[in-house]
Amino acid sequence: MKKIIAGVLAFSVIVTIFVAVANGGTKYSIFCANGKIEVEMRSLEKMKSARGSDVCLIKEFDYSSDAENEAGKLGGKGASCKCN
Numbered sequence: 001m002k003k004i005i006a007g008v009l010a011f012s013v014i015v016t017i018f019v020a021v022a023n024g025g026t027k028y029s030i031f032c033a034n035g036k037i038e039v040e041m042r043s044l045e046k047m048k049s050a051r052g053s054d055v056c057l058i059k060e061f062d063y064s065s066d067a068e069n070e071a072g073k074l075g076g077k078g079a080s081c082k083c084n
Contacts, residue, residue: 028067030058030074032081039067045048056083 031038033051037058040047047055058074058081061067071077 027059027060027062028064030067030071032058032083033058035078035080035082037071037079039063039064039077053054054083 011018026041029040029042029044029047031044031047031051032038033047033055035054038047042054044049044057049069059067059070071079074081
């Protein structure tokens with residue numbers, strides 16, 4: 001029984017490490033870009049390059065669903081926003 005528990009624990013640790021490495025620190029971000037809310041995987045620098053200087057980062061998340069849910073609380077994608 002102890003070997004089974006140890007095996008399951010080792011497997012869980014390996015899977016967790018694999019997911020973390022595979023994810024590579026990807027962040028899902030909510031941006032205000034040109035007065036509209038957007039959810040993207042891009043960095044702030046890449047968003048400014050793509051959308052111009054009127055871009056600000058609102059919040060970052062590890063999971064897409066969390067970013068989407070938070071964007072919904074702010075009015076959803078495409079809702080009006082302002083950079084301070």
